[in-house]
Amino acid sequence: xxxxxxxxxxxxxxxxxxxxxxxxxxxxxxxxxxxxxxxxxxxxxxxxxxxxxxxxxxxxxxxxxxxxxxxxxxxxxxxxxxxxxxxxxxxxxxxxxxxxxxxxxxxxxxxxxxxxxxxxxxxxxxxxxxxxxxxxxxxxxxxxxxxxxxxxxxxxxxxxxxxxxxxxxxxxxxxxxxxxxxxxxxxxxxxxxxxxxxxxxxxxxxxxxxxxxxxxxxxxxxxxxxxxxxxxxxxxxxxxxxxxxxxxxxxxxxxxxxxxxxxxxxxxxxxxxxxxxxxxxxxxxxxxxxxxxxxxxxxxxxxxxxxxxxxxxxxxxxxxxxxxxxxxxxxxxxxxxxxxxxxxxxxxxxxxxxxxxxxxxxxx
Amino acid sequence: xxxxxxxxxxxxxxxxxxxxxxxxxxxxxxxxxxxxxxxxxxxxxxxxxxxxxxxxxxxxxxxxxxxxxxxxxxxxxxxxxxxxxxxxxxxxxxxxxxxxxxxxxxxxxxxxxxxxxxxxxxxxxxxxxxxxxxxxxxxxxxxxxxxxxxxxxxxxxxxxxxxxxxxxxxxxxxxxxxxxxxxxxxxxxxxxxxxxxxxxxxxxxxxxxxxxxxxxxxxxxxxxxxxxxxxxxxxxxxxxxxxxxxxxxxxxxxxxxxxxxxxxxxxxxxxxxxxxxxxxxxxxxxxxxxxxxxxxxxxxxxxxxxxxxxxxxxxxxxxxxxxxxxxxxxxxxxxxxxxxxxxxxxxxxxxxxxxxxxxxxxxxxxxxxxxxxxxxxxxxxxxxxxxxxxxxxxxxxxxxxxxxxxxxxxxxxxxxxxxxxxxxxxxxxxxxxxxxxxxxxxxxxxxxxxxxxxxxxxxxxxxxxxxxxxxxxxxxxxxxxxxxxxxxxxxxxxxxxxxxxxxxxxxxxxxxxxxxxxxxxxxxxxxxxxxxxxxxxxxxxxxxxxxxxxx
Numbered sequence: 001x002x003x004x005x006x007x008x009x010x011x012x013x014x015x016x017x018x019x020x021x022x023x024x025x026x027x028x029x030x031x032x033x034x035x036x037x038x039x040x041x042x043x044x045x046x047x048x049x050x051x052x053x054x055x056x057x058x059x060x061x062x063x064x065x066x067x068x069x070x071x072x073x074x075x076x077x078x079x080x081x082x083x084x085x086x087x088x089x090x091x092x093x094x095x096x097x098x099x100x101x102x103x104x105x106x107x108x109x110x111x112x113x114x115x116x117x118x119x120x121x122x123x124x125x126x127x128x129x130x131x132x133x134x135x136x137x138x139x140x141x142x143x144x145x146x147x148x149x150x151x152x153x154x155x156x157x158x159x160x161x162x163x164x165x166x167x168x169x170x171x172x173x174x175x176x177x178x179x180x181x182x183x184x185x186x187x188x189x190x191x192x193x194x195x196x197x198x199x200x201x202x203x204x205x206x207x208x209x210x211x212x213x214x215x216x217x218x219x220x221x222x223x224x225x226x227x228x229x230x231x232x233x234x235x236x237x238x239x240x241x242x243x244x245x246x247x248x249x250x251x252x253x254x255x256x257x258x259x260x261x262x263x264x265x266x267x268x269x270x271x272x273x274x275x276x277x278x279x280x281x282x283x284x285x286x287x288x289x290x291x292x293x294x295x296x297x298x299x300x301x302x303x304x305x306x307x308x309x310x311x312x313x314x315x316x317x318x319x320x321x322x323x324x325x326x327x328x329x330x331x332x333x334x335x336x337x338x339x340x341x342x343x344x345x346x347x348x349x350x351x352x353x354x355x356x357x358x359x360x361x362x363x364x
Numbered sequence: 365x366x367x368x369x370x371x372x373x374x375x376x377x378x379x380x381x382x383x384x385x386x387x388x389x390x391x392x393x394x395x396x397x398x399x400x401x402x403x404x405x406x407x408x409x410x411x412x413x414x415x416x417x418x419x420x421x422x423x424x425x426x427x428x429x430x431x432x433x434x435x436x437x438x439x440x441x442x443x444x445x446x447x448x449x450x451x452x453x454x455x456x457x458x459x460x461x462x463x464x465x466x467x468x469x470x471x472x473x474x475x476x477x478x479x480x481x482x483x484x485x486x487x488x489x490x491x492x493x494x495x496x497x498x499x500x501x502x503x504x505x506x507x508x509x510x511x512x513x514x515x516x517x518x519x520x521x522x523x524x525x526x527x528x529x530x531x532x533x534x535x536x537x538x539x540x541x542x543x544x545x546x547x548x549x550x551x552x553x554x555x556x557x558x559x560x561x562x563x564x565x566x567x568x569x570x571x572x573x574x575x576x577x578x579x580x581x582x583x584x585x586x587x588x589x590x591x592x593x594x595x596x597x598x599x600x601x602x603x604x605x606x607x608x609x610x611x612x613x614x615x616x617x618x619x620x621x622x623x624x625x626x627x628x629x630x631x632x633x634x635x636x637x638x639x640x641x642x643x644x645x646x647x648x649x650x651x652x653x654x655x656x657x658x659x660x661x662x663x664x665x666x667x668x669x670x671x672x673x674x675x676x677x678x679x680x681x682x683x684x685x686x687x688x689x690x691x692x693x694x695x696x697x698x699x700x701x702x703x704x705x706x707x708x709x710x711x712x713x714x715x716x717x718x719x720x721x722x723x724x725x726x727x728x729x730x731x732x733x734x735x736x737x738x739x740x741x742x743x744x745x746x747x748x749x750x751x752x753x754x755x756x757x758x759x760x761x762x763x764x765x766x767x768x769x770x771x772x773x774x775x776x777x778x779x780x781x782x783x784x785x786x787x788x789x790x791x792x793x794x795x796x797x798x799x800x801x802x803x804x805x806x807x808x809x810x811x812x813x814x815x816x817x818x819x820x821x822x823x824x825x826x827x828x829x830x831x832x833x834x835x836x837x838x839x840x841x842x843x844x845x846x847x848x849x850x851x852x853x854x855x856x857x858x859x860x861x862x863x864x865x866x867x868x869x870x871x872x873x874x875x876x877x878x879x880x881x882x883x884x885x886x887x888x889x890x891x892x893x894x895x896x897x898x899x900x901x902x903x904x905x906x907x908x909x910x911x912x913x914x915x
Contacts, residue, residue: 010736011856028902029909030820030853033846035620035627080479081455089656096482100655103483108648114641122634128625129412131612131741134515185570185580192575193565212671230671245463252575255551255670287671291695292555292709293576294548295671310548310677311691312773312783325784327690329697329708357555358697358706359565 035128043120053120060113067106074098193359197243197257198335199350200236206346208234209259209284209337210242217344220282223263226301230287231259233347256355258287258295259335261345264304264318271320277336279345284335285321286355289313291328293357306332329358413635414615414628418505422608423639424498425526427646428491429601435488436590442478444470445586447542447579456663464542464667467582471541471662486654492534493659494650496682499527503723507756510744511614512727514737519607522600524724528717529597534680536589538660542582545660547668548677550581552690559709577670617742617854619847626741678771686716688769692790719766723759733886734858747816748855750809751890757805758798765793806895813897816852819844820900821908843909853899858891860884 043050074095082094089097136144157164201207208217212230223229232254234242243253263282269275274283285306287295294310304318313326321332333351340346353364384390396402413419446466452459454469455476464472474481503523506512512520535553539546554576557568573580612626621627629635665674679687689712696707730752746753768775769790776783823841830840844852863884868874889895 010734010738011858029846029905030849030900030902031846032622032850032854033619036847075479080477092656092658093482095479096486097655099480099483100486100651104648104650104652104655106648107644107651109644111641111644111646111648114637114644118634118637118641122637124629124634126415126627126629127412128620128627129612131624131626134611134739182570186573186578187569189565189569192569251577251668251670255576258671292559292690293551293670294677295673297673309673309773310552311687312787313695323695326787327693327695327708329695329706357558357709358704359558359568360561360563360703360705361565362704363702364699364704 035126038125041120041124050121053116057113057117057121060109060116064106064109064113067102067109071099071102071106074102189359189361193356193362194354196350196355197233197236197239197253198347200233200238201347201349203348205237206338206340206348207236208242208340209261209345209347210234212258215242218261219343220263220280220339220345223261223282225263225265225281227263228299228301228306229261231261231284233257255293256288260285260287260296260299260306260332262299262304262306262317268304268318270316270318271322274320274334277334279337279339282337282345283317284337284345284347285315285317285332286335286351288332288356289328290323290330290332290355291326291357296332330364408609409632410630411609412612412626412628412630414613414621414626416616418509419613420642421498421502421505423642424646425495425502426601426605427643428495428498428650429597430643431491431647431650432488432495433594435484435491436594438484439474439488440590442470442474442481443467443540443586445540445583447577447582452667459663459666462667465582467540467542468662468667471543475663483651483654486659487650489538489659490650490654490657492530492537493680493682494646496527496530496534496680499523499530500682503527504756504760507723507726508746508753509614510740510749510752513740514731515611515739516607516614517727517731519604519611520727521724522604522607524720526597526600526604528720529593529600531682533589533593533597535683536585536593538680539585540582540589541660541662542668543662544665544668544672544674545662545677547577547670548673549679550577551670556690556709556713559706559713561703561705561710577668612741614741614743617745618851621742623739623741678774681767684770685719685763685766686712686770688766688771688790689715689719691772692766692769692787692794694791719759719762723756726755733883733890735861735883736858742854744855747809747812748857748896750806750813751895753809754802754805758802761801762794762798765790765797769794810895810897813899817897817900820849820852821905849905855899857896857899858887860891861887 043053078095078098080093080095083091084094084097085091086097152158198207209231210216210233211218211222212232217234218229218231232243233239236242239247243250243257247253261282261284266275266281269278269281269283275281278284287297289296289308289310291308291311291313294308296306296308296313296315298307298309299305299317300307304316305324306315306317306321307313308326308328311327313328314324315321315328315332316324317332321334323329323331330353333353333355335347335351336349337345337347354362381393384393392401444466448466449463450466450469452462452464452469452472454460454472456472459472471485474485476482506516506520506523535549539550554568554572557571558564560567568576571581571584572578573584613628615621615626615628618627666672678684690709693708693712696711698705698707744752769787772783772786772790775781775786823843826840826842828840829837831837861884863876863881864874866874866876
């Protein structure tokens with residue numbers, strides 16, 4: 001459709017220069033004058049310069065040999081844990097520095113020698129080589145197409161339509177077996193993303209909030225106004241010792257259970273629902289960012305803003321952890337907390353909403 | 365090559381060849397009788413390669429790839445791709461007694477106990493950075509010089525795939541040590557996968573073998589990182605190089621250089637020495653870099669735990685634009701019918717391949733616009749293809765704007781700027797900056813074209829001021845030599861395609877399809893008036909030179 005309107009608009013390739021000799025040069029100042037004559041280098045005409053270049057190349061190869069010896073000597077003589085001070089690099093591993101520099105010099109000098117040899121002593125006369133068109137000539141093309149047609153006709157592929165169609169069908173279906181085999185890579189998601197360790201808690205059997213660093217249960221008065229504390233689930237029926245680092249599934253559990261506790265003056269809390277979920281101004285939010293799941297760890301106590309260091313989603317913890325900046329799509333889930341008979345902070349149930357990044361089945 | 369000779373062979377008692385002159389020839393004869401090396405070498409031993417510094421960019425890619433494979437094999441001898449937990453008791457005392465994965469412990473072991481292990485780890489990582497950087501610059505060289513045109517479009521795609529796979533293998537590679545930074549990267553990947561509608565949760569569970577992080581991801585990534593992707597890349601690389609050999613190298617315009625020849629120096633000995641030597645130069649420099657500059661010090665980050673993170677969590681720079689996309693995207697989320705569509709993550713996830721694919725399909729778009737079906741072996745100077753050059757520059761500027769979005773926290777702390785302001789700037793800049801860069805670059809190219817034209821028609825400024833007999837001062841301009849005149853005027857200039865007449869020769873209204881109209885519009889944008897400077901003609905040159913009376 002578009003061929004016809006373009007061919008005459010193509011530029012004429014090298015109309016001035018192509019293959020024409022001196023005749024073209026005479027009447028066209030832009031014509032190709034052909035390859036310029038070779039200009040000899042100093043090393044081509046001065047044997048002393050050539051000898052000097054030869055010595056330089058050999059010297060580089062000798063330096064390489066010495067550096068390899070140095071590499072081996074460093075390997076056997078320098079301890080792996082020795083640290084040295086080298087200006088301006090600072091305190092670095094002596095072995096790493098010695099091995100790297102000797103290996104670097106050994107390799108670099110081979111390369112420098114070879115390139116110097118090529119540049120000074122090998123011929124630098126430029127030679128033209130002909131190109132041949134990538135496309136075949138018409139005769140070859142016709143011949144091949146004829147052969148293909150013969151082959152296709154002999155196969156009967158075009159004639160026996162039933163064979164062709166069932167072949168296509170079977171070829172299209174057979175990769176499904178490969179896809180099926182991937183099924184046992186992992187379990188089905190079911191509702192796993194909707195629940196956390198805190199879902200074990202009930203109002204009759206609440207779970208204590210345990211300080212992430214001290215492994216101790218916490219009271220409201222332990223948490224100063226304007227401070228940020230991290231907590232994990234304490235003992236429950238399923239985990240009598242609470243969540244411990246030595247638990248086999250610790251990583252999966254902490255990826256969902258990690259809590260961020262802050263204390264705000266109760267009248268500074270803007271969201272009444274959020275205040276009701278807390279206890280005397282202590283609010284427990286999921287530590288896992290609702291964007292892609294980084295743990296949130298930067299807290300500004302004046303503004304009660306929490307910032308995720310990965311992608312800078314910013315949440316206002318005094319306003320139900322509403323997103324005030326960045327790419328997160330919804331607030332951090334809040335965990336309802338109360339106190340038990342001994343005055344320790346406990347969770348009487350799980351999060352109201354799934355923690356962590358959004359997913360298709362997340363209903364909220 | 366052998367079908368005709370089979371019948372002749374039967375008659376001859378043995379090889380009819382003369383006795384070889386020495387042992388080396390005899391050995392070569394032996395190999396030739398089995399592998400046919402003489403026929404192979406006939407075309408290739410003195411194969412001509414043109415010389416230009418920019419042609420070595422592809423070599424850097426090749427050599428750093430070889431270095432990555434060599435050092436990677438070494439690392440697999442010591443690395444344990446397992447997330448089984450151990451208590452670390454190695455020589456790095458700050459982590460003594462800490463619970464870590466075997467992957468992390470063995471990475472520390474490679475870094476502190478294995479003599480030279482740290483060096484090889486550093487060379488592996490540095491070579492990977494150099495590899496991706498060199499692929500980028502190599503691709504830009506090919507793009508801005510038009511070397512992707514027929515017959516090299518397929519090789520452009522091979523190269524693009526190598527770049528894309530290089531990104532992913534780099535990402536998988538720095539995820540393997542299971543340190544705090546790499547774990548954060550994998551968490552990001554999980555969040556991105558979860559944002560995929562309908563199947564995201566399932567893909568995530570199948571990939572991680574259950575819930576994040578599980579214990580499968582490191583061994584799985586290991587297999588993909590050391591076997592699957594490098595295998596594919598090796599195949600692509602060989603195909604890429606075979607095509608380079610088959611097409612022969614492109615060359616710059618110049619005296620004696622045409623579309624039908626290739627001018628340069630032969631493979632043996634000059635190019636063998638230069639290219640072979642250059643491998644050692646690249647390896648030597650990377651080794652020295654690894655001796656003095658530390659990359660990815662995983663011991664400083666600590667082992668991964670999903671509830672911990674360090675500030676300034678950054679991927680390697682080549683993933684930085686993807687990081688930028690995810691950081692500056694507003695948090696759009698749609699909740700309806702009991703489902704959540706996380707556009708804030710899903711849109712960047714889709715844009716990531718699109719930003720790259722935009723450059724992958726370019727050769728086909730330009731080929732369609734020009735309608736040029738000829739082979740091209742002479743390179744374009746970037747200025748002589750202003751729209752293409754401007755598009756490339758705009759693409760790079762988008763890349764850099766997004767990269768600065770990916771490093772917004774670093775920019776904020778280093779330059780004392782507001783993090784939020786940088787993010788807002790990137791949100792707007794992603795749309796505005798490429799457009800501005802496009803127009804600036806195009807005008808710049810046109811200015812350079814005018815300067816070339818001026819030089820061709822009026823010669824070179826000599827700096828010599830001459831006083832004429834009647835008192836006038838003029839600056840003497842010297843004629844350019846013929847070779848330079850040819851170089852500056854040999855580029856091709858397309859004319860914009862025109863829409864066919866509205867009615868055909870019989871006066872019947874002609875149907876013009878949307879594709880035809882689009883193509884005419886684009887062609888006008890590329891080659892229309894004001895989008896390229898008409899190059900000087902020999903007639904103009906003659907008129908001016910004869911008028912001045914000197915040449």
